[in-house]
Amino acid sequence: MSAIHPATAAPATARDALLCRVEDRLRDLLATEASRWSAVDPRAAVPVEAVAALVGAGGKRLRPAFCLNGFLAASGDPAREPVAVDAAAALEVLHAFALLHDDVLDDSPLRRGEPTAHERHAAAHRAAGWAGEPRRYGEGVAALAGDLAHIYADRLVSELSPAAREIWHELRIEIMVGQYLDIRVAAERIADPELSRWIAVCKSGRYSVHRPLTLGAAIADRLDLAAAFERYGAALGEAFQLRDDMIDAFGDSAVSGKPTGLDFAQQKMTLLVALAMPRDERISRLLAGQSAGGATLAQIITDLDVQGEVERRIDHLVQQAQAAIAEVPIDPAWRDELARFAVQVAYRQK
Amino acid sequence: MSAIHPATAAPATARDALLCRVEDRLRDLLATEASRWSAVDPRAAVPVEAVAALVGAGGKRLRPAFCLNGFLAASGDPAREPVAVDAAAALEVLHAFALLHDDVLDDSPLRRGEPTAHERHAAAHRAAGWAGEPRRYGEGVAALAGDLAHIYADRLVSELSPAAREIWHELRIEIMVGQYLDIRVAAERIADPELSRWIAVCKSGRYSVHRPLTLGAAIADRLDLAAAFERYGAALGEAFQLRDDMIDAFGDSAVSGKPTGLDFAQQKMTLLVALAMPRDERISRLLAGQSAGGATLAQIITDLDVQGEVERRIDHLVQQAQAAIAEVPIDPAWRDELARFAVQVAYRQK
Numbered sequence: 045m046s047a048i049h050p051a052t053a054a055p056a057t058a059r060d061a062l063l064c065r066v067e068d069r070l071r072d073l074l075a076t077e078a079s080r081w082s083a084v085d086p087r088a089a090v091p092v093e094a095v096a097a098l099v100g101a102g103g104k105r106l107r108p109a110f111c112l113n114g115f116l117a118a119s120g121d122p123a124r125e126p127v128a129v130d131a132a133a134a135l136e137v138l139h140a141f142a143l144l145h146d147d148v149l150d151d152s153p154l155r156r157g158e159p160t161a162h163e164r165h166a167a168a169h170r171a172a173g174w175a176g177e178p179r180r181y182g183e184g185v186a187a188l189a190g191d192l193a194h195i196y197a198d199r200l201v202s203e204l205s206p207a208a209r210e211i212w213h214e215l216r217i218e219i220m221v222g223q224y225l226d227i228r229v230a231a232e233r234i235a236d237p238e239l240s241r242w243i244a245v246c247k248s249g250r251y252s253v254h255r256p257l258t259l260g261a262a263i264a265d266r267l268d269l270a271a272a273f274e275r276y277g278a279a280l281g282e283a284f285q286l287r288d289d290m291i292d293a294f295g296d297s298a299v300s301g302k303p304t305g306l307d308f309a310q311q312k313m314t315l316l317v318a319l320a321m322p323r324d325e326r327i328s329r330l331l332a333g334q335s336a337g338g339a340t341l342a343q344i345i346t347d348l349d350v351q352g353e354v355e356r357r358i359d360h361l362v363q364q365a366q367a368a369i370a371e372v373p374i375d376p377a378w379r380d381e382l383a384r385f386a387v388q389v390a391y392r393q394k
Numbered sequence: 395m396s397a398i399h400p401a402t403a404a405p406a407t408a409r410d411a412l413l414c415r416v417e418d419r420l421r422d423l424l425a426t427e428a429s430r431w432s433a434v435d436p437r438a439a440v441p442v443e444a445v446a447a448l449v450g451a452g453g454k455r456l457r458p459a460f461c462l463n464g465f466l467a468a469s470g471d472p473a474r475e476p477v478a479v480d481a482a483a484a485l486e487v488l489h490a491f492a493l494l495h496d497d498v499l500d501d502s503p504l505r506r507g508e509p510t511a512h513e514r515h516a517a518a519h520r521a522a523g524w525a526g527e528p529r530r531y532g533e534g535v536a537a538l539a540g541d542l543a544h545i546y547a548d549r550l551v552s553e554l555s556p557a558a559r560e561i562w563h564e565l566r567i568e569i570m571v572g573q574y575l576d577i578r579v580a581a582e583r584i585a586d587p588e589l590s591r592w593i594a595v596c597k598s599g600r601y602s603v604h605r606p607l608t609l610g611a612a613i614a615d616r617l618d619l620a621a622a623f624e625r626y627g628a629a630l631g632e633a634f635q636l637r638d639d640m641i642d643a644f645g646d647s648a649v650s651g652k653p654t655g656l657d658f659a660q661q662k663m664t665l666l667v668a669l670a671m672p673r674d675e676r677i678s679r680l681l682a683g684q685s686a687g688g689a690t691l692a693q694i695i696t697d698l699d700v701q702g703e704v705e706r707r708i709d710h711l712v713q714q715a716q717a718a719i720a721e722v723p724i725d726p727a728w729r730d731e732l733a734r735f736a737v738q739v740a741y742r743q744k
Contacts, residue, residue: 077567081526081571084571084592085575085589085592087574087578088571088574088575088576090578091570091571091574092573131659136566141674143538145538145541146457148533148534148537149530149534149537149538151530169581172582174581174582175579175581175582175583175584175683176580176581176660180499181577181581183498184498184499184574184577185574185577187495187498187499187537188495188570188573188574191495191541191544191570192567192570192571194541194544195563195567195570198548198563199563202556202559206552209552213545213548213549216545217427217545218544220441220538220541220542220545221431221434221441221542223538224437224438224440224534224535224538225435225437225438225442227526227531227534227535228440229437230435230525231519231524231525231526231531232522232524232525233524233525239435242434242435243434252719285643310526311525333525334517
């Protein structure tokens, strides 16, 4: 049976074919909703269009890819492909929801190379001279658009089995708790590397790699793979987040589509900063809100030249991820693809 | 079979018994989540506690009641009661989600007699002298707590049939679109009674009455009742919203637990204001942001003494709702209960 399964032919090709179906699904869903609500009143489609603008602005489609990797690596029954495609699409719309709300929490101006939704709509309010406060209106549009994306994501996973659905719920709950701890730790200026590592693992690692991969395997009814996929996801998720921190700290905003240095400016205790902390006691002073003789977090980290250390840590995590699936009972071609994909994710430029 | 069904014995008793199970379900769910996350870090439970505080602060439990009315009136199989109870609980947690986000949109200070979540957490941030802006933190906590409530609500409806699930999705989408139009119309100062009526029907009437009632009937596999329940819900939903407007305009904040006069202060085009508009051209001037010779919306509406007209409209809508179910093929005792419940909802004090 697995002989006729596309996954045995060319893993990356099989996944990319399904990823194209994910794009079609997303485009059709949002276009249908936009026209349905425009028919009531042209204004009614604005929150749908805010979701469509963000989803259409690109993004790495990393979570859909991991979900489909999990499904195909587990030799999921081709008859279940529509469920896997919908779940992958759901993960991308859910990501749009998380970004729309997170960009308000961080007051981030830029996303995927465009002004963030709350910025754009506050500016439109200001330009039109509407009543009320532009900020409240702009952030309100982003909140409602995010909520709408959240609902569309849910609607896309209506066909999940109870076991797969539990993964979906847990994935979402972890984002919210992680997001809250993120703003709380920043507000309280808590310089606790262990807590910050847990937050990064919870809201980024599991959310981006481990849960989507396991969701795909669950749709293929292969929960026996969950343990190996969790080890792969935990290691690769941390590497993913370390790379994210590096891109935020030293990346090219024109390539990443996000502002550079935002984490430093907000004195966030990222994994990158946690790694650097033991090397210079001024870091904990800065994170605790005290002065460091005029030096900024960005300067200190740059002077410390931790990049080399971070890259070695990423190398190590990628090897861990690859080792976790070296023996997993799946098509060998898929073991190779998951190992290759780990490299692609850990060493990405954006 | 219907002879042994509790619904034939005492409709209100049967519903209230299930409403008690809804309360237990809500309390257990939120307590379990709070202790699960406290175990990670005491701070991690804060968004769960924000949801529990709002749900525990009371509220009319109107949407759960309509859902259970729909299920019991449709002689739902007792074996399906757990699904109906969970759906009713889901509607209440979903309402908590909507209120948490809506109170930020309106910057409302008071809810269910307590300071709103965003106010409370902004104040805590200020009092602790934490880093960053208290407003952004407080509104962030309310946003994340609302998102968490949204997820819990969705987890409670995991057992719905596809038809019932579609009602659930549509109900949620309508709230978001209605909320957006609400802030947009206020921002643009659009004085269009028809659009405002549509918004009120969409975000309040259907959400509070029609959809929960039909959801209950769908869980009982009685979609044949949908048309009659929609007529009942459309009329009663408008009466419900008119009463809401009256309570906001002229109610006692100590009884309602909400600020009085907030709609007037924000110059919202409510159903109440829409009814009064033809009677005094200063109203449309005020809503359009022009002056009305120093008179405020509250003064004009009070001087017009529209209360009498609104009460007549409510009487008429209650009769419409009762007529809609007079012939519906359900247990006569439940026809009487739905008629009685319409009166209770339309003439409530809070």
